[in-house]
Amino acid sequence: MADKSFNAFEMAQAQFDHVADMLKLDEGTRSLLRFNLREYHMSIPVRMDDGSVKVFRGFRVQHNDARGPAKGGIRFHPAETIDTVRALAMWMTWKTAVVDIPLGGGKGGVVCDPHHLSMREQEQICRGWVRNLARDVGPLRDVPAPDVMTSPQHMLWMLDEFETIRGERLPGFITGKPVGMGGSLGRTEATGYGVVFTIREALKELNIPASDTTMSVQGFGNVSQYAIELYQQVWGKVICVSSWDQADQTSYAFRKKNGVDLQELRSITDRFGGIDKAKAKELGYEVLPGDAWIEQDVDVLMPGALENQITAANVKRISNRVKIIAEGANGPTTPDADKVIKERGIFLIPDFLANAGGVTCSYFEQVQCNMNYFWEKDEVLGKLDTKMTSAFAAVSELAKKRKVYMRDAAYLIAIGRVAQACKERGWA
Amino acid sequence: MRRRQYSPHHGTLSRFDRNVRPAAGRFTYIGSGELGGKAHGLARVQGVLDAKLRDAFAPAITVAIPALTVITTDFFDAFMKQNGLKEVAYSESRDDVIAHAFQRASLPVQLVGDLRAIVEKTHLPLAVRSSSLLEDAMFEPFASVYGTKMVPNNQPDADSRFRGLADAIKYVYASTFFRSARNYMKATHHSTMDEKMAVIVQEVVGTRFGDRYYPHISGVLRSYNFYPVSHAQPEEGIVELALGLGRTIVDEGVSWAFSPAYPRIAPPFKSTQAMLKNSQTRFWAVNMGKPPAYDPICETEYMVTADLGDAEFDGALPLIASTYRPENDSVRIGIGEKGPRVIDFGPILKADMLPLTELLLQLKDVCEDMLDTMVEVEFAVRLARDGGAPAEFGFLQVRPMVVSDATVDIDPEELVGDGVLLSAETALGNGVLDDIRDVVYVRPDRFDIMRTSEVPDELERVNAALVEARRPYLLIGFGRWGTTDPLGGIPANFGQISGAKVIVESSLPNLPFVLSQGSHFFHNVTSFRILYFCVRHDEERGIDWPWLERQPVRFAGELVRHVQLSSPLRVKVDGRTGRGVVLHD
Numbered sequence A: 001m002a003d004k005s006f007n008a009f010e011m012a013q014a015q016f017d018h019v020a021d022m023l024k025l026d027e028g029t030r031s032l033l034r035f036n037l038r039e040y041h042m043s044i045p046v047r048m049d050d051g052s053v054k055v056f057r058g059f060r061v062q063h064n065d066a067r068g069p070a071k072g073g074i075r076f077h078p079a080e081t082i083d084t085v086r087a088l089a090m091w092m093t094w095k096t097a098v099v100d101i102p103l104g105g106g107k108g109g110v111v112c113d114p115h116h117l118s119m120r121e122q123e124q125i126c127r128g129w130v131r132n133l134a135r136d137v138g139p140l141r142d143v144p145a146p147d148v149m150t151s152p153q154h155m156l157w158m159l160d161e162f163e164t165i166r167g168e169r170l171p172g173f174i175t176g177k178p179v180g181m182g183g184s185l186g187r188t189e190a191t192g193y194g195v196v197f198t199i200r201e202a203l204k205e206l207n208i209p210a211s212d213t214t215m216s217v218q219g220f221g222n223v224s225q226y227a228i229e230l231y232q233q234v235w236g237k238v239i240c241v242s243s244w245d246q247a248d249q250t251s252y253a254f255r256k257k258n259g260v261d262l263q264e265l266r267s268i269t270d271r272f273g274g275i276d277k278a279k280a281k282e283l284g285y286e287v288l289p290g291d292a293w294i295e296q297d298v299d300v301l302m303p304g305a306l307e308n309q310i311t312a313a314n315v316k317r318i319s320n321r322v323k324i325i326a327e328g329a330n331g332p333t334t335p336d337a338d339k340v341i342k343e344r345g346i347f348l349i350p351d352f353l354a355n356a357g358g359v360t361c362s363y364f365e366q367v368q369c370n371m372n373y374f375w376e377k378d379e380v381l382g383k384l385d386t387k388m389t390s391a392f393a394a395v396s397e398l399a400k401k402r403k404v405y406m407r408d409a410a411y412l413i414a415i416g417r418v419a420q421a422c423k424e425r426g427w428a
Numbered sequence B: 001m002r003r004r005q006y007s008p009h010h011g012t013l014s015r016f017d018r019n020v021r022p023a024a025g026r027f028t029y030i031g032s033g034e035l036g037g038k039a040h041g042l043a044r045v046q047g048v049l050d051a052k053l054r055d056a057f058a059p060a061i062t063v064a065i066p067a068l069t070v071i072t073t074d075f076f077d078a079f080m081k082q083n084g085l086k087e088v089a090y091s092e093s094r095d096d097v098i099a100h101a102f103q104r105a106s107l108p109v110q111l112v113g114d115l116r117a118i119v120e121k122t123h124l125p126l127a128v129r130s131s132s133l134l135e136d137a138m139f140e141p142f143a144s145v146y147g148t149k150m151v152p153n154n155q156p157d158a159d160s161r162f163r164g165l166a167d168a169i170k171y172v173y174a175s176t177f178f179r180s181a182r183n184y185m186k187a188t189h190h191s192t193m194d195e196k197m198a199v200i201v202q203e204v205v206g207t208r209f210g211d212r213y214y215p216h217i218s219g220v221l222r223s224y225n226f227y228p229v230s231h232a233q234p235e236e237g238i239v240e241l242a243l244g245l246g247r248t249i250v251d252e253g254v255s256w257a258f259s260p261a262y263p264r265i266a267p268p269f270k271s272t273q274a275m276l277k278n279s280q281t282r283f284w285a286v287n288m289g290k291p292p293a294y295d296p297i298c299e300t301e302y303m304v305t306a307d308l309g310d311a312e313f314d315g316a317l318p319l320i321a322s323t324y325r326p327e328n329d330s331v332r333i334g335i336g337e338k339g340p341r342v343i344d345f346g347p348i349l350k351a352d353m354l355p356l357t358e359l360l361l362q363l364k365d366v367c368e369d370m371l372d373t374m375v376e377v378e379f380a381v382r383l384a385r386d387g388g389a390p391a392e393f394g395f396l397q398v399r400p401m402v403v404s405d406a407t408v409d410i411d412p413e414e415l416v417g418d419g420v421l422l423s424a425e426t427a428l429g430n431g432v433l434d435d436i437r438d439v440v441y442v443r444p445d446r447f448d449i450m451r452t453s454e455v456p457d458e459l460e461r462v463n464a465a466l467v468e469a470r471r472p473y474l475l476i477g478f479g480r481w482g483t484t485d486p487l488g489g490i491p492a493n494f495g496q497i498s499g500a501k502v503i504v505e506s507s508l509p510n511l512p513f514v515l516s517q518g519s520h521f522f523h524n525v526t527s528f529r530i531l532y533f534c535v536r537h538d539e540e541r542g543i544d545w546p547w548l549e550r551q552p553v554r555f556a557g558e559l560v561r562h563v564q565l566s567s568p569l570r571v572k573v574d575g576r577t578g579r580g581v582v583l584h585d
Helices: A008-023 A027-034 A082-098 A119-133 A152-166 A187-205 A222-234 A262-266 A277-282 A290-295 A335-344 A357-371 A377-402 A406-425 B037-052 B073-082 B095-104 B109-121 B158-175 B179-187 B272-278 B308-314 B356-371 B449-468 B519-527 B545-549
Strands: A038-047 A053-064 A070-076 A105-110 A142-146 A214-218 A237-245 A250-255 A286-289 A300-303 A324-326 A347-349 B027-030 B061-064 B068-071 B126-132 B148-151 B197-203 B207-209 B212-214 B217-222 B238-242 B256-258 B282-287 B303-307 B321-325 B330-333 B341-343 B375-382 B391-400 B420-424 B431-442 B473-478 B500-506 B531-535 B553-556 B560-574 B579-583
Touching (some): A008 A027, A008 A082, A008 A406, A027 A406, A053 A070, A053 A082, A053 A142, A070 A082, A070 A119, A070 A152, A070 A357, A082 A105, A082 A357, A082 A406, A105 A119, A105 A142, A119 A152, A142 A357, A187 A222, A187 A324, A187 A347, A187 A357, A214 A222, A214 A290, A222 A237, A222 B109, A237 A290, A347 A406, A357 A377, A377 A406, A377 B109, A377 B158, B037 B061, B037 B068, B037 B356, B037 B391, B061 B356, B068 B109, B073 B109, B073 B158, B073 B197, B095 B158, B109 B158, B126 B158, B148 B158, B158 B197, B179 B449, B217 B356, B272 B330, B308 B321, B356 B375, B356 B391, B431 B449, B431 B500, B449 B473, B531 B579
Parallel strands (some): A070 A105, A070 A142, A214 A237, A214 A300, A300 A324, A324 A347, B027 B068, B061 B391, B431 B473, B473 B500, B500 B531
Antiparallel strands (some): A053 A105, A237 A250, B068 B197, B126 B148, B126 B197, B207 B212, B217 B238, B217 B375, B238 B256, B282 B303, B321 B330, B321 B341, B375 B391, B420 B579, B431 B560, B553 B560
């Protein structure tokens, strides 16, 4: 995010242009979808704990809502930029479309560093953000959710402010709330489990017996942990996991060739997903450089935490044994590396398909909130499995039918659906 | 304990595939655990059934195992572990407390997607049955110990159908730990900890008639007949048929029983009137209509009963029923005339309008050969829309039937005289017992037909203590043991009397009960070699109540008494003649 040479929005537009050519989209539709429908910029004044007033910059971008209310997270980050938010909003449009849920795409953010803000100050930012946008968001317009450095607590403050302004209870305004306060069971596990559902389908597609497979994972946050949990419960072994070390300001990879023990690793992990390397050594893990996760002799690679993890510089280190790359994180593969993966014939499950379990479950949360009737966890996860499996099948079938790369097939489906919705509404 | 490992990775089974529609004879599994006894039995016979019987009677009858999917035991383990259910499961909690705890738990995530696929592919009612590791293993009959639940699966939205199926699976899982199952385990010297449950999800054989869905015929075929009538021989077996779902036969003991070798010979009713009174008048169906009150811990949540008038309205009776003619006190085959209907399957058994008995005879041979033992087979038959042929014969389950081969001779003179506690000409089972020192009986002086529902609770306490002490006992009660109608006898389940080695049911002068002759627990009675006596008050031989009253009392409850004897009883039953006697010093 902090890399100034990299403009995420330009990359998102380039991806769109490529697919628009394949779809032979007309000029009007291209112009509509290359940019956001709406964009809000705001200043949020907050009286700090020391009595001073500080003004924070905030954004909300609604890329497209032709298929339903905009949906996307709110990020708190000191290096946030409007272009990043624009790109992410566009990707959200494609993500909701590829899993065929009736939502559009949006994203929001505030330039701030929560590490240096008290909870009261963070609450004031949340409430200020909502006060600025109360007329332009809502259950039927734009539904925010947690994202980088925002939590269920932030969502509750935002909901409370929104309901106070509107004078009614509207739990469907925001998702990612705590269970019991309008949150959905299964939400915590949804993204990680969703990735594994797609890996399962890919293994079937490639006719590889799942029980014999191994996987290496980048990152040890929520997505990775639940992906490892489900993968190891049913199928193969995860032999390597990388994580960020806050003290050393670098990442390490932790390897155990007969399979990592998830509970063991969780017990030595801090709240940011950092694994204690000394304790890991004591438990028999090999501690390797952070990017060693990519060169493991495994069947599946899952980049699960950060963008730009598979690059032109390291893509050649991917083992010949690797058959599948499942992008659990957003944008983990740079375009250069993507070309190499495509040429090598590795089966790629693109990010906005693989990690769509999170937004799908957010959609379920919204539905439950709007009904004020909450489902059992197995009902939520059953629906999630069905949605993810159907989305994978549609993308995979198109990829085979048109002999295109999986990422291109996913974009073709997603952009095609959004373009169609715009046309039917008479927007393009 | 004998345990067999039933791996699904063999035979004709295939892994469940969400993209393949279910079809009769299609047998799939989800998971990598074991199939459980019931599913394993079906897997073993499937190939032979296909080869030898599927089209042997076509086009009149085709034979198949209805489409089914087995959820293997590893999901049971995961469900218990992930939801932390061991504490409540192994507690002494009430059944409803356990069932509610299981309902609140979540099914494993690896399973739920496939369950959704099942309900999205079929809209037919589904039977969710147990298939436990211990169930149905040879000499270890767990028939009817665990729950079976029917779900209509006809709601318009898949979410409701999914919910119904998920609730039913949780109910079957919970039933592993219900009190009756726990008592049963103790009686058979098993531990609940040894038990693992696979679940069978199977399409229900039947036809939809408005708000009801049921098979025209349900039946049980057994290799050995302890009550051979007329020319029939025990080895020729016995068939019980009923209209509607099999619950009527298995749980209520109402059926039309006959030897498949002599299908024209009716059960030995005393008169046509007795036949009218004692043959089936109501039947069970799956409720396809207005959803009932939500009650996921009730086994019959989605089931309804209806009477013969409803079945006739449905058009289900042409091959099933005959008609009573009051003018000459006779029964005429079929329903061509007006009059009371009798479910005697006359058009099939007497007028040969469907080769069902020929099929059953062959089926008996095929299953006995395949399993190399005597068998008990459950089946259901769907007739054509007009109630006639062609028919579909759904093979539901097969399990071994245990028959003692010891020869016991009892002379008629032995049935009366000093030292006889009780005797009967209609005893069930075969063998001699010399180790019964405890007698538990419903007190004749306190017996009140309006209080029969209170008896099982007292019995359960006594039974639990005797099972714990490993003391087999003789049990005496009035009316039908295990009846669901409290006015018809003692509505106990088998778990509540599981330690009894000898069971006696008796009529009373003022209450001339129709005795069950063991039908409620038939499989348990035969498999555990329980000796079953039916004693009629109006026969010469009765029960020596004064002698019992003189014995040392261990427990005297409001309605039940337990006496402990200084020397053991000698119990003898001759399975060939049906004679039985209990002798004391």
